[in-house]
Amino acid sequence: MQQRAPIEEQIDLPFVESLRISFQSLKIRFGRSIITTAGITLGIAFLVSVWTNNEIGLALQESGRQSTINTFEDTTETGISTKDIWLIIMSLIVCVVGIANSMLMAVTERFREIGTMKCLGALDGFVVRLFLLESGFQGFSGALIGALIGTLGAVLLGLKDYGLDLFFYFPLLPAQPEDGTMRLGVIVIILLGCILGMILAVIGSSFPAWRAAKLPPAEAMRTEV
Amino acid sequence: MADIVVKTEDVVKEYRMGSNILRALDGINIEIERGEYISLMGPSGSGKSTLFNMIGALDQPTEGQVYIDGQNMSQLSQRQIAAFRCHRVGYIFQSYNLLPVRSAHGNVTLPLIFAGMPEKQRNERAEKLLDMVGLGDRMYHLPDELSGGQCQRVAIARALANDPSIILADEPTANLDTITGREIIDLIKRLNREQGVTVISATHDLKMLDVSDRIVDIRDGLVERVRNRDEIEIEVGDVGGEHDGDAGAHD
Numbered sequence A: 001m002q003q004r005a006p007i008e009e010q011i012d013l014p015f016v017e018s019l020r021i022s023f024q025s026l027k028i029r030f031g032r033s034i035i036t037t038a039g040i041t042l043g044i045a046f047l048v049s050v051w052t053n054n055e056i057g058l059a060l061q062e063s064g065r066q067s068t069i070n071t072f073e074d075t076t077e078t079g080i081s082t083k084d085i086w087l088i089i090m091s092l093i094v095c096v097v098g099i100a101n102s103m104l105m106a107v108t109e110r111f112r113e114i115g116t117m118k119c120l121g122a123l124d125g126f127v128v129r130l131f132l133l134e135s136g137f138q139g140f141s142g143a144l145i146g147a148l149i150g151t152l153g154a155v156l157l158g159l160k161d162y163g164l165d166l167f168f169y170f171p172l173l174p175a176q177p178e179d180g181t182m183r184l185g186v187i188v189i190i191l192l193g194c195i196l197g198m199i200l201a202v203i204g205s206s207f208p209a210w211r212a213a214k215l216p217p218a219e220a221m222r223t224e225v
Numbered sequence B: 001m002a003d004i005v006v007k008t009e010d011v012v013k014e015y016r017m018g019s020n021i022l023r024a025l026d027g028i029n030i031e032i033e034r035g036e037y038i039s040l041m042g043p044s045g046s047g048k049s050t051l052f053n054m055i056g057a058l059d060q061p062t063e064g065q066v067y068i069d070g071q072n073m074s075q076l077s078q079r080q081i082a083a084f085r086c087h088r089v090g091y092i093f094q095s096y097n098l099l100p101v102r103s104a105h106g107n108v109t110l111p112l113i114f115a116g117m118p119e120k121q122r123n124e125r126a127e128k129l130l131d132m133v134g135l136g137d138r139m140y141h142l143p144d145e146l147s148g149g150q151c152q153r154v155a156i157a158r159a160l161a162n163d164p165s166i167i168l169a170d171e172p173t174a175n176l177d178t179i180t181g182r183e184i185i186d187l188i189k190r191l192n193r194e195q196g197v198t199v200i201s202a203t204h205d206l207k208m209l210d211v212s213d214r215i216v217d218i219r220d221g222l223v224e225r226v227r228n229r230d231e232i233e234i235e236v237g238d239v240g241g242e243h244d245g246d247a248g249a250h251d
């Protein structure tokens, strides 16, 4: 049955096989996938709502409307208050840390699985590709939902502050007011949120997966969570 | 002339933990012939699993060489090692190590996917293998929905997927009750006898003694002694007599 043929080289798998395996994994782990995805959604929703809220404030402020509640006491030259800058930076940090953490947890739980796949003949690159695909999909869907939720939140807040005027001056598209500053507009913010969420998810997942794939399988399989 | 399938040369494995170095294997030399059923025995911590990992290319020795089919394992490329794990060895673990997201059938097809087998063919092969281990009616269950013994059968079917020349089994019966353990051992032994697969099994399990061609006793990372089948048979009689009497009834 066995001959002493020299040991051959392992072949690369067709892309569809990776795609199929990763989607099946997401599907069967649906509950767990949802929790991980929810981590991404939350982070992006928070960031996008703060950011959009800020844009709305600026747009209406430029239009001459004043918030019925907010007063812009410490407004800087460009119209963004230092408080708002802080808020955006903080939400960005929360978003990065939250997503990285939730991806890292999800991968660490699967070290054993990574070791097992290598026992069965998986190449390191295949393992990484699997995690790239899974996290890319989770990142995109999670971030898109998050961005939409965040925008909705900001719109509701805006409605409360400015009433229906909000819709006349809604900063949907990028704009460049007279003061020379740049307004991104809500659409661009949503887009940036999606891209950021996806990138964070993919890095947060593939990097630990790559590290685990490089380990000898015996070590990867020893890891208990 | 003996056909040597596995040969280790002064294999040493050290684990570094902080400033401590633990020498788990202290120069192991063994030769295993094609078609043999070998049991590695020894107390907990003696280095059985470590040796198992070295022979199966699941980890690298600190010193020394492992030859499989005459090939020095340290000289293989990453791709060759992956192909080696895929085609030449079937692994069976104490804790089954099934992929939790794949059904019994999905677990058995995975090494076939890695080997590049077309879909229709691999589905048929997986069905055939699962039938052979007696799981024909449970093929599409997830590991969670199977008993320990059934999981181990899936693991055996998976290990056989690409027709390996070596089965490596690390305490395959440790998590199973006596009867189920016996069934698993009989199954592995049958594969050994009927298909000529070389079986290397680490074990505490005395039930494994009477199916072994040779027993390698490992102690403190060294081969303490190697016993042959004829020496074993006498001892198995004793062991059976001590425990329950039924195994020793045939003298």
Ligand SMILES: Nc1ncnc2c1ncn2[C@@H]1O[C@H](COP(=O)(O)OP(=O)(O)OP(=O)(O)O)[C@@H](O)[C@H]1O
Pocket: A222, B015, B016, B017, B022, B023, B024, B042, B043, B044, B045, B046, B047, B048, B049, B050, B051
């Ligand atoms: N990854 C590791 N890091 C550090 N020490 C290790 C590692 N793996 C094994 N050891 C140590 O090496 C020694 C041999 O371990 P090994 O797992 O090979 O024993 P074993 O004979 O399989 O025992 P058991 O019968 O309990 O499975 C033990 O002292 C163990 O603590």
Ligand SMILES: [Mg+2]
Pocket: B048, B049, B050, B170, B171, B202
């Ligand atoms: Mg062990």
